[in-house]
Amino acid sequence: MKKAIVIFFLAVFGYFMAITFLSPEFEADRNRNGVKDFYLEKTVSDLKTANTVTAIVVNFRGFDTLGEVTVLFLAATALGSILFKKRHHIGERTVLYPASTIVGSGAKLIFPAIILLGAYVFIHGHLTPGGGFQGGTIIATGFLLMLISYRNFSISHNILSVIESLAGILFVVFGFMGLIYGGSFLENFMGTGILNDLFSGGVIPVIYILVGFKVAAELTGLIYTILHEKG
Numbered sequence: 001m002k003k004a005i006v007i008f009f010l011a012v013f014g015y016f017m018a019i020t021f022l023s024p025e026f027e028a029d030r031n032r033n034g035v036k037d038f039y040l041e042k043t044v045s046d047l048k049t050a051n052t053v054t055a056i057v058v059n060f061r062g063f064d065t066l067g068e069v070t071v072l073f074l075a076a077t078a079l080g081s082i083l084f085k086k087r088h089h090i091g092e093r094t095v096l097y098p099a100s101t102i103v104g105s106g107a108k109l110i111f112p113a114i115i116l117l118g119a120y121v122f123i124h125g126h127l128t129p130g131g132g133f134q135g136g137t138i139i140a141t142g143f144l145l146m147l148i149s150y151r152n153f154s155i156s157h158n159i160l161s162v163i164e165s166l167a168g169i170l171f172v173v174f175g176f177m178g179l180i181y182g183g184s185f186l187e188n189f190m191g192t193g194i195l196n197d198l199f200s201g202g203v204i205p206v207i208y209i210l211v212g213f214k215v216a217a218e219l220t221g222l223i224y225t226i227l228h229e230k231g
Contacts, residue, residue, distance in 0.1 A: 122212030132211025
């Protein structure tokens with residue numbers, strides 16, 4: 001029975017894969033003003049966003065980004081649930097080789113700079129390479145540095161949960177506001193401003209800031225849980 005089910009799903013998957021590859025006329029002389037040119041033109045003219053990739057990820061295909069954030073949330077939740085019962089109380093974590101004074105002092109010195117860099121990356125994601133996922137990851141590495149440098153460094157899971165939940169809820173709220181005021185989910189209903197200005201791009205920088213906070217909170221909580229796992 002299991003083999004029949006697997007064969008059925010593989011057949012369905014193969015069917016749709018075949019349709020995907022056989023339907024387009026790859027050798028035909030297609031119109032060059034396709035999706036690529038539409039994105040490049042509308043990013044500058046309509047969205048006033050300097051980073052085309054950001055415009056695609058957050059606005060043109062914003063629903064996909066919501067799915068990616070959801071997948072990250074589910075993965076972090078699943079791993080956190082598996083390790084939850086094994087987690088130490090703070091102060092009980094075993095550190096075989098505690099950080100030296102130089103490493104500890106250096107970590108304390110550059111930690112604020114790492115947080116500032118991560119915030120800069122996702123706040124300016126619509127202007128320069130980077131964005132919410134990259135900035136949130138940078139912030140999480142800053143907390144990782146502090147966790148491996150100081151044995152008793154603690155992070156409040158309640159605060160992380162509030163930040164992660166609030167960012168996710170606001171992401172969806174802005175999506176529905178676009179549906180109400182613009183006609184489609186995550187439609188850019190805010191003023192786009194002036195190209196290359198910090199306050200430009202409409203809803204795009206707002207969404208990337210929310211994604212940055214959400215990713216930072218999820219990865220930091222995940223790192224904290226893993227480092228406090230009993231061997």
